[in-house]
Structures are given as C-alpha cells and as structure tokens.
Amino acid sequence: MNGSSSNDRAIQLGHFEQRTLLETGRDLIESQDPEFILNNLLLISLGKLRVSSACIIVHGPGEDRYVISKGKGRFSHLEGQMLNHEPEIGSLKKGVYHSRELPELFEGLELSKDAVMFHLRTSTHHIGFLCIEPTFRSEAITTQEQDFIENLCLITSATLSSSRMFEELKKINRRLDRKVHDLDSLFELSKDFNQMQSIDELSRTMKFALLGQLFVNRFLFLFKEGGQVRALVQSGLQIKVLEHNPLVLFDIPRVMAVETMADFGVDSSSTDELEAWATYLTQQKIHYVLPVESQGETLGVIGIGNKSTGQALAVDELDFVLSLANLVVLNIKRIQLLQEQLLNQQFQKELELARTIQEGLLPKKLPFIEGLDIAAINIPSKQIGGDYFDLFRLNDGGHLLSIADVTGKGVPAALLMANLQAMIHALTLQETTLEAATGTINDFIYTNIPADKFITFFWTKIEADGKTLKFVNAGHDHPIVFRRSTSDPMNEFNAQVEQIELNEGGLLLGVLPTLAPYTVSYFTLEANDVVIFYTDGVTEAMHPTTEEEYSLNRLKKVVLRHLDKTAEEIKNAIISEVNEFSNHMRFDDLTLIVVKKE
C-alpha cells in the first residue's frame, strides 16, 4: 500500500503535521474548556509519537506543587494527584527537558530515563509540563517529532492560559451572579417585609431566608429594646440563650469571629462576660457575631454558624446576613411605630368617648334662681380629667349645686364621674339629709373603686329663699365667699373684703368607709356676696416657662379686682387671666362656678 518514496513521505508527513497544527489551532480557539484542550494535547501527542502513556502536570500558582491534570495509559489512574515540588520558575527557559534536568519531577512521576517533558508556558507564565513516557515504542523520539510537539505545546499553552483566564472570569461572573441573586432576594424580602404586620412574622421569614439562601441552620438574632434584649430568632441552639448578660454583645463594633470578640470588652468584667459568651457560642457552633446598627445605635446582634454542609460563610454571605438583619431591624421599627400609632388612635377614640360621657353629665343650661346671678364653665383638658359640676332644681323649690374632681383621666375617670352623677340624682329623690347622702356616696365609691382613686367633692343645697346654703365639703378645694365688709370702711382694700372658706364636711370620697358621719354646715348669703367654686385646674394652671402654678393667691386677687362686676364678668376675668398665665396650656380639666347674691 505504501508506494511513495522516502522523500515524498517526508513531505506528506510535513503536510500532515501542518494540518494537525492548523486544526489544533482552530479547535483551541473554538474551545475554552481546559479539559478538552488538555485531552487534545495528550491524544495528539500519543498519536504522533506512537506512545501509550503521557500526562500533563499543571503548576498551581503560588503553591509548591503540581497537580496531575490529565493522564493517559499508565497515568490515567493518577489524575487529580498532587506532586510536591517547588520549581525554580525563573530558570525554566527551555521547551524540552530530560530526566537529569528535572530529577524530582521525573522521580515523582516514576518516569523512565527516556521520558521527555515538554514545557507548557507562555511568555510570562509557567503552566506545567506535558510528560511523555515512550516505553511503548522502541526507537528514540526524533528531533522532528520533538519540534512538532514543542509547537503543539506552544499553541496549546497560549490557549490554556487564556482559558484559565476565562475560567477566572467565569468564577468572577459566578460571584457577580450570586451577588445579583442576593440583591434580588433582598429586594424580594424587603417587599415581603413591608407587608408584614407582626414581629413574629418578620422573625420567621428571616429564619427561612437564612436557611434557604445560605443553608445555615445555626443562628441567633438578639434584639434590644428599651435596655431589654430578646432572642427574636433562634435556630439549632440549645435553649437558655440569655443565661449570660446579652448587653455586652451590643458593644461589639463590627463583624467578627466569635473567638476574637473578648478582645473588645470595654473593661475587665465585660471581657469576662464576652469570654463566657464566646465559650457558649463556640459550644453551640456559632462562629461569627454581627452587630446590626440603625441610626448609629446597635439594635441587634446576629450569631451565625457554618452552612449545613460544614462550609464556613464567605465574606459576601456575611454581607447578605447583615443586609437581611438590617431589613428586619428597620421593619421591626416600622411595625413598632405602626403599633404606637394604632395605640394612639385607640387612645384618641377612648378620649372622644370620655369627652362625650363627660359632656353629657354636665348641665346643658343653668337654671334661673331668683336673687342669684350665676355663671359656670367647664373646660376639659385634652386628656380629659374628672371634673364634674351640676346645678339643678329640687322638688322643694331649692337647688342643688355640686362640684367634684375625680382622680385619674380618660374613660375610667369619666365613668366614675357618671356613677357620682347618677348617685347624686338618685339620692336627691329620697328622704335623706345632705350629710347622710354624702356618707352613702362615700361608702359606695369606697367599695367600688381602686385604693389609689378618690373624689374631692363639695355640694350645697341652696334653699328656696335663695340665700341659705346648707353644704358638705368632702375634701374639695374650699369654695370662697367674698364679702365686702361695711363695718370698717376706713381699713385698707384687702381688709374691706372678708373671705370666708366653706371648708367643713369630712374626708374626701372613696378613701375610707364612712366611720364618722359627714357634718353639714350652714351659710347665709348677703347682698353682693360673691362665691367662687373651683377645681384645681384653676389654681394649678402652670406657667409654661417658670412652671409656677397660678395659685389661690392670684385667683383671690383677680376676684377682688372684679368684685363689683356680674358673675359672668368675674368668671371671664378669671378665665382670661388663667389662660394668659398658662399660655392656654391645659393639663387638667378646669371648672369654675361664680355665684353672686343680688
């Protein structure tokens, strides 16, 4: 079959070699798969040199060893094995090496003395060697064959180094992909979190995100609120997490390994506590602690272990955990704010209700009483206190005037006031005295309200004659009668007006059962007498800057200045002065009744 002359044969072989190099060049350009490139180099070398065993060893950059990347024949079982040898890369200048030149590698691969190593290199990098074991052929490798393989090694090396670069790029791309994926999931999670209404829901989602995204099943999320620390999320840990003082963990300045965190104790006791934590967390296979900040304050601390595969978390992954925790903290704050708002709304509704109750209890219109000029006002504060006053006509032609201050604010005070109002109206229908009725009310209130609640109460029956007052004062601010004295007109201004306090009666309501009966007192009004009934909302109105109280003294002075005016004018004078004094700030209800005897 072979009829060619030896000269023709050499030419044909040369053509074949060129063709092989060209094809290989094209194949290499098309492929970026190092596996393929190495395999191709080996197979062509085997075919060309007619040997059956060869391998490629690749130097790990920065490492003192080679890995047997690919092997054929007797090397096929050695793929992946390491070969410890640190080459002097600078001195590797040749394309081909024989046994005496690289004895360590030849021994390591158990190569025969006839074996040849072809250098795989680019102008800047040492990649490794193609090792040929020519045991199968009898004759030595010719120079022509050697040149061919050298050429093959050169073009393969070039591609290999670019494909290694490509692999590197792929790795970076994978990392970027991972980042994008992480960001996507954070974005998704943040949308989910925004919909959530409870902290439990947040915690649960965080737990699943950590499990699902990072395959971490050991973690702990502590959250600080008002100096208290709660373990919001906890997975894979033995309980009793908060056995040690958790507050020290919130002083850790940044993400760090559990073993090193004791270095950040601010003093010896916190160092001890951090050491105790480090021991505990290490036992629980928690390896990292991450402080979670919000507006410059550490609000959360995460402890996290390895992945369930045993792999430690990478920096990127710790970043993900931190971002996730930040989202959770933000949303906890959002939910808390929302809850506060709801609570506030609830409270506002309650106050509306209390105001409605209170308004309903006060007289819509004052009755006309022959011979008396009467003005009254009740100004509820924003929070609604428990001021109450009433004035209504009795069956015998007399009138009953009451003024009271119930402790507390809001609905409870309004309800208690409603009780008082109901009792006052009920008792007046019965044949009973003012003092006995006061005792009955006291006993009722005493048995029905908590110990810290009480009522200051004053009531008086204005007899049908329009001047006789029959009254009981149960601990209320003393109503004051201002009476212009005619007996000693030569005295100074103050002395000209007598001030009589209506103070007798007994204990305030609701403090003790009625042991001693309340006493009733009488007072007879004279012409031009002015009586001021008030609650502490008047005298305790506060100056906005000095925090001084308006005081009884100022009240008396304003009354004295306007003593000759009508009840309405006196009332208005007092209110405008109080308003001016307190700059219209009101912390308590204010009730004022002015009665002037004509």
Place this chain on the structure above:
Amino acid sequence: MMKHFTITKRQEEHIAILEINGELDAHNAFQLEQQFKTLIETEAYHIIVNCSNLEYIASAGLGVFMAYIEDIRNLGGDIKLSNMTDGVYHVFDLLGFPSLYDIHRDESEALSSFKTQK
C-alpha cells in the same frame, strides 16, 4: 460545528467489533475513548475496530488508539484495525502505526487472526 461521528458495537463470539463511522477528530475522540474504557471495564479485551465508514481521522483520533493499546495488550487482548480506506490508511501509515498495530484488509481476516492467536 460538531462533525458527524458514530460508533456501532457488535459482538462476534468473544470479540467486540466497533464500527466507526464518519470523521474522528479532537471533538469526538472522547466517544471512542469511552467505548474503549467500557470494554476494558467489562473485560472485553479482544477488539476489532472496523474502519470501513471512517472518512477521516485527525491526530487526536490516532491518539485514542495509542492510549489504550498497551493496557489492553497487558491484559492479554488486542485492538485490531480493519477495512480502512486508502486515505485513512495513508494517515495511519504516515505516522508509523502499521509497525505497532495489527491492521487487516477486512474484518474476517482480523477475526481469524484473533482465532489463530487463541
């Protein structure tokens, strides 16, 4: 683009016959490698590769033959080649394969060569 290459496997008594069809080059050499590996694993060491439909063989394809021949001979078997077209034989010949490989004109010749060895 992947060139057309297929392998058909037959069995003649204890002898495995691989018919390789199309163009054997760097891209599909792994297919033939895989076949040889499988045969060695199943202890079928007597192999004939029928090249009647092999249109072209590249260096990498030749390498596959070299990679397994020694193993198989050490295991007491052989790879024999048969039915090569002139063009294909020329390549084998150029590279000096006839001195290493048992190459036959046709399959029956290869078969009987196995039988006489036995």
